[in-house]
Amino acid sequence: MILATICCRGGSKGVPSKNIRPLNGIPLIGHTVLQAKASSLIQDLIISTDSEQISEVAQDFGANVPFLRPDDLATDTASKWPVFIHALEFYERxxxxxxxxxxxxxVTVPLKTAADIDKAIQLALDSPDADVVITGYEPERNPYFNMMELNVSGFAQIVKSSKKTIVRRQDAPTVYSLSPAAYVIKKSALYDFEHxxxxxxxxxxxxxxxxxxxDTELDFRLVEFLMKTK
Structure with missing residues (x-):
């Protein structure tokens, strides 16, 4: 059984009221609800939020909001892992x-597609030894080639060193920047691992x-521009 969750709090510092702000004519959360409904592998969807406003908007798009998230799971410092467990256990009960x-x-990755979601789910189903499948992309920067950090002496050095000096980006190992478009998590992993x-x-x-x-106002405007010029 494959359960989708959309977990979003009412507070947003980077972009005020981000989760229900209209994006190209649709509230931000509405895009993800529609993508989940278009998935061929997701069997059910619930929303985990502490906000009555978000709850109402999500329900307008046909999403199920069976509870309001407890306050201790809706703080700035709360990890999503216990939020996932709470949602899963509530749904099962x-x-x-x-x-x-x-x-x-x-919801903050509104350009994802149902195909992106189903691809991640299918990879999890085809990989029984995998506990988690995460969407990601090849970033503009590579820690083996053009990313640096300061050492204890204050000098900059390459983040990931290798035996052979890498002088071309094409020769660097492939790395991925994670995207929260979809996290596919085996139920047992929620209890076997703390993160x-x-x-x-x-x-x-x-x-x-x-x-x-x-995450920022600039990101919001960029995504809206891409949607309008698709």
Missing amino acids: LTGQSVDYLVDLD WSKANCLISPMPRERAIDI
Whole structure:
């Protein structure tokens, strides 16, 4: 059983009221609800939020909001891992169904498609040894080639060193920047690990242009521009 969650709080510092702000004529959360409904592999969808406003908007798009998230899971410092467990356990108690995979879809990546979501889910289903599948893209910068950090002496050095000096980006190992477009998590992993980074993870690649994560006003305007000029 594959359960999708959309987890979003009412507070947003970077972009005020971000999750319900209209984006190209549709509230931001509405884009992800519609993408989840278009998925061929997701069997059910619930919203986890502490906001009555977000709840009402999500329900306008046909999403199920079976609870309002407890205050202790809706702070700036709260990890999403216990939020996932809370949503999964509430759903199982409510429906009597046993969930096998939880698929978290972040509203801040509105250019993702149902195909991107299903690709990540299918990779998880085809990889029984994987605990988590995360969407990601090849970034503009590579830590083996053109990313640096300061050492204890204050001098800059390459982030990831290799035995052979890498002088061309094409020769650097492939790295991925994570996108919260979709996190596909095996139910057992939620209890076996304290965080997804401790689990066996796979990357489901997606195009850079669909992986833009809205965190600032500039991001919002960029995504809206891309939608209007698609």
